[in-house]
Amino acid sequence: MADLAIETDALTKRYGNEYAVRELDLEIDPGTVYGFLGPNGAGKTTTMRMLTTLTKPTSGSARVAGHSIAERDAVTPHIGYLPEEPPIYDELTGREQLEYVAGLRDLPREESGARIERLLERFDLTGDADKRIEAYSKGMRQKVGVIQAVLHEPAVAFLDEPTSGLDPRAARTMRETIADLADREMTIFLSTHILPVVDELGDRIGVLHDGRLVAEGTPTELKRRAETGEEGSLEDAFLAVTDEGEYAEPEEAV
Amino acid sequence: MWRSWLRGGAEIARGEWVLHRRERGGVARRGLAFAVFVVGAALGWGAYGIGREVAGGESVPFGVLGIAAAATMAWVAWRSSRLTRDSFEGLNPEFLLTTVPARIPALGLLVVVYARVATVLAVPTVAIGVGGAVGLRTPALALTVVLAVAAATAAAVGVGVSVRLVASLAASRLSRGRTYRDLVVLFGWVPLVVGWFLLIETVERVSIAWLAAAPTRGVADLALLGAAGRTGADPASGLAALAVFASGAALSVGTTTFLARRIWEGEPAGRAPKTGSHPLLEPGWVERLTGERIPRPVRTVARKRWLVERRTARGLLYAGQVVGFSGIVLFPAGILAGGVPLFVLVVHSLGLAVGIVFGSDPIGIEYRGLQMMLTTVGGRAFVGGFLLAALAPAAVIVPAVVLPLGAVSTATAGETLSFVLFGIAVCGSTATLALAVGLGVERSAFVPHPGFFTDAPWYIEIGWEQFGRLGVVLVAATLSALPAFVGTHPVVYEYLAGAGLSVPATRSVSLLLGALVAVGVTRLASEIAIDRYEGYSFE
Structure with a gap:
């Protein structure tokens, strides 16, 4: 069990009488790209916030990188988080923002400096790195957000819509980066509405609907389960499993 | 056509009003309402007392009323400017300009600013009008007091909104306009206060003499028009003030529309993005x-x-x-x-x-x-x-x-x-x-x-x-x-x-x-x- 990157046990979040997430059970191995799908309001962001210690669960438990999410100080060194709106400061330049995060995480100066330059170069941000973030486009902000989330090479990276606002070239760079990170045994918990990204990168996919995990498996398994056939698209499978909204039990696709 | 403009403007104002109510907590609203009622009651009681004295043969203190009117209008203009800053930047021009003509959101801005100022002034105004009317036993006075405050407020709101929009326009057109404007807003009071203390006697003498005379005297004349025979108010001066305020309010609609359109539709100055990174990883004097x-x-x-x-x-x-x-x-x-x-x-x-x-x-x-x-x-x-x-x-x-x-x-x-x-x-x-x-x-x-x-x-x-x-x-x-x-x-x-x-x-x-x-x-x-x-x- 200690080998799992993410492990949740009946994780539940309730606001009043409304369930945002209901008895979520996940087991994700290290190095997995886990595509976390679901319609708007399904509970994806709440799940990510619980797993990143930002929101306290109502009941149930979870461990990330072997640490209970009740212990923020133990979990945070091992995770990186890109929320839907990148948490960056408009008053800083892109380079300052990244150096700031490196300083907060106490990364070795020379190593982190070189890593920042490499990632800026990779995301085509070197020319704009010394401009204040207030002048950045949505895509540039997204790139800075992603770089800061993986700068310290965490064991688990939670990425909420990482390709949002990116042009096709940048989106491809992002996909390649995610694939590279996964190759280096980083677990990527990837929430997105862009299903081809998950289809291409996802080792496993979980579909959340009304706070419940209604399907889980590899992309191929999901397509098979939704009776769309292996040739069908993930979109067809997603629509099929979320249309079936009355799943009483979360179950494996196969 | 005017009717559809007004309807659209009112609709936008209503939306802004709802947003404002949601941002403000219920406690803050109740606190403000309580304060307004207390101040209104005090002013109403004061107006009643003055009304009684005037009815007993005392003369109306036109100088004091003129100064009070000028101070109130100055506050309304300042407050309107602040409210414009909040509301204008909150409006969504991409949505509005592709949905309705620019004059409609501009009108909505004026309406919502006027409504928010009027919310504060309404109770004290009615209290003063009713208090004065009861004291003087002249019911018409209540109406002319309300009319005078409503008209003067409309003109002052127009001035406040226009000044703020001119500042915004300058800030968007000049490459360093925003910096200069912010410096004036933050520190502009310093030379004013210093100047006030250095020239206090002259400033007081000149400003009081000016405020006690026209044009603010016209507001007092208009407010007391309902009891002109008993108060010595000058009807011609009062009606002239009303005409000036009405023209000013109409003019402000045109000015606001023009300025808002220039801000929304014009290209901002090619402002070079601020550059230059401060090394946050290098050791500094704290480390030394x-x-x-x-x-x-x-x-x-x-x-x-x-x-x-x-x-x-x-x-x-x-x-x-x-x-x-x-x-x-x-x-x-x-x-x-x-x-x-x-x-x-x-x-x-x-x-x-x-x-x-x-x-x-x-x-x-x-x-x-x-x-x-x-x-x-x-x-x-x-x-x-x-x-x-x-x-x-x-x-x-x-x-x-x-x-x-x-x-x-x-x-x-x-x-x-x-x-x-x-x-x-x-x-x-x-x-x-x-x-x-x-x-x-x-x-x-x-x-x-x-x-x-x-x-x-x-x-x-x-x-x-x-x-x-x-x-x-x-x-x-x-x-x-x-x-x-x-x-x-x-x-x-x-x-x-x-x-x-x-x-x-x-x-x-x-x-x-x-x-x-x-x-x-x-x-x-x-x-x-x-x-x-x-x-x-x-x-």
Whole structure:
């Protein structure tokens, strides 16, 4: 069990009488790209916030990188988080923002400096790195957000819509980066509405609907389960499993 | 056509009004309503008294009424300008301009600003009208008072909205327009206040003579038109004022539409993006002084806090509230207590101010990066960083003020040093108290608001609760310094001198005792702040 990157046990979040997430059970191995799908309001962001210690669960438990999410100080060194709106400061330049995060995480100066330059170069941000973030486009902000989330090479990276606002070239760079990170045994918990990204990168996919995990498996398994056939698209499978909204039990696709 | 414009404008105004109501808490609205009713009742009672006196043969104080009218119109214009700033930047031009003609949102802006000002003025106006009418036993007076205030308010709102839009237009068209405008808004009052004090007699004489005469006299004439025969109001002057106000209001609709369209539809000046990175990873003077004794995350938090403060001066604005607290509460209390030395109060205020600048409003200041902060650094580094951000400047500013004054005064070197330590300790306790209190505020309490020296919005808390919390911080920090106030009081040190204790020793020890208590408060408040940071959650 200690080998799992993410492990949740009946994780539940309730606001009043409304369930945002209901008895979520996940087991994700290290190095997995886990595509976390679901319609708007399904509970994806709440799940990510619980797993990143930002929101306290109502009941149930979870461990990330072997640490209970009740212990923020133990979990945070091992995770990186890109929320839907990148948490960056408009008053800083892109380079300052990244150096700031490196300083907060106490990364070795020379190593982190070189890593920042490499990632800026990779995301085509070197020319704009010394401009204040207030002048950045949505895509540039997204790139800075992603770089800061993986700068310290965490064991688990939670990425909420990482390709949002990116042009096709940048989106491809992002996909390649995610694939590279996964190759280096980083677990990527990837929430997105862009299903081809998950289809291409996802080792496993979980579909959340009304706070419940209604399907889980590899992309191929999901397509098979939704009776769309292996040739069908993930979109067809997603629509099929979320249309079936009355799943009483979360179950494996196969 | 006019009907559809008005309907569209009213619809936009209604939307803005609903947003405003939702942003304002119910407590704040009820508090304002209570204050308005109290002021209205007092003014109504005053108007009744004046009405009775005039009915008894006294003459109407036109000069006073003119000055009151001018002051009210000036307030309305200023308030409208502020409300325009909030509402205009909140409007969504991309949506509105692709949906309706520009004149409709412009009209909506005027309507919502007028409505918000009128909400405050309505009850006092009616109270004055009814009070005066009852006192004079002339019912028509109530109507003309309401008419005069409504018309004057419309004109003043037009002026306030137009001035703000002209400033916004200049800020968007000039490459450094925004910086200049923000400098004027923030510090423009300084030359005015200095000028006022330097030329106070001339200013008073000229302004009072001008205000007591036309054109503000016209407002009084219009308001008293309903009882012209008994008050000596000049109907011609009153009607002329009405015509001027009506024309001004109509003109302001045209001006607002023109300016809003220019701002929305025109291209902003090609402003070069601000560039140049400050090396946050390189060792700085803090490292040179302390080596690696302070953990790097703590230094990083502090360094970023200084950098952001240097670029937007947000914390510096909070220092203004310390000036208010010291001027209204601390110094008068010191005088009432029978002569707490001015120097102690000054050093204490200095500590409060620096502590407030760097310790206040941590959630608002970190708002955009809060999710990153919480998942990156622990509470000790966060709170330690803010504390370092406050203490380092205090360690420079407090000696810079105290040492020269100590050198020219009769204070001993020991006393001077005690003053320095006291000021720095007060800064620490204030900063951590502000942090502990500030970290108790939920993220949902903050809304985006136009800031200074940046195009990015500031996230600020709406309502009066923030001022209540600031008051708690300042009072708590002041109470924690009580030993210093007591021991430096002449009654105390002279009494102890009678018992054989030297005066400088008594004063020094009491200052050090005050510093010691402040350090204790700093530790306690830091622990609370750390707990709150580590337990902070996004619900």
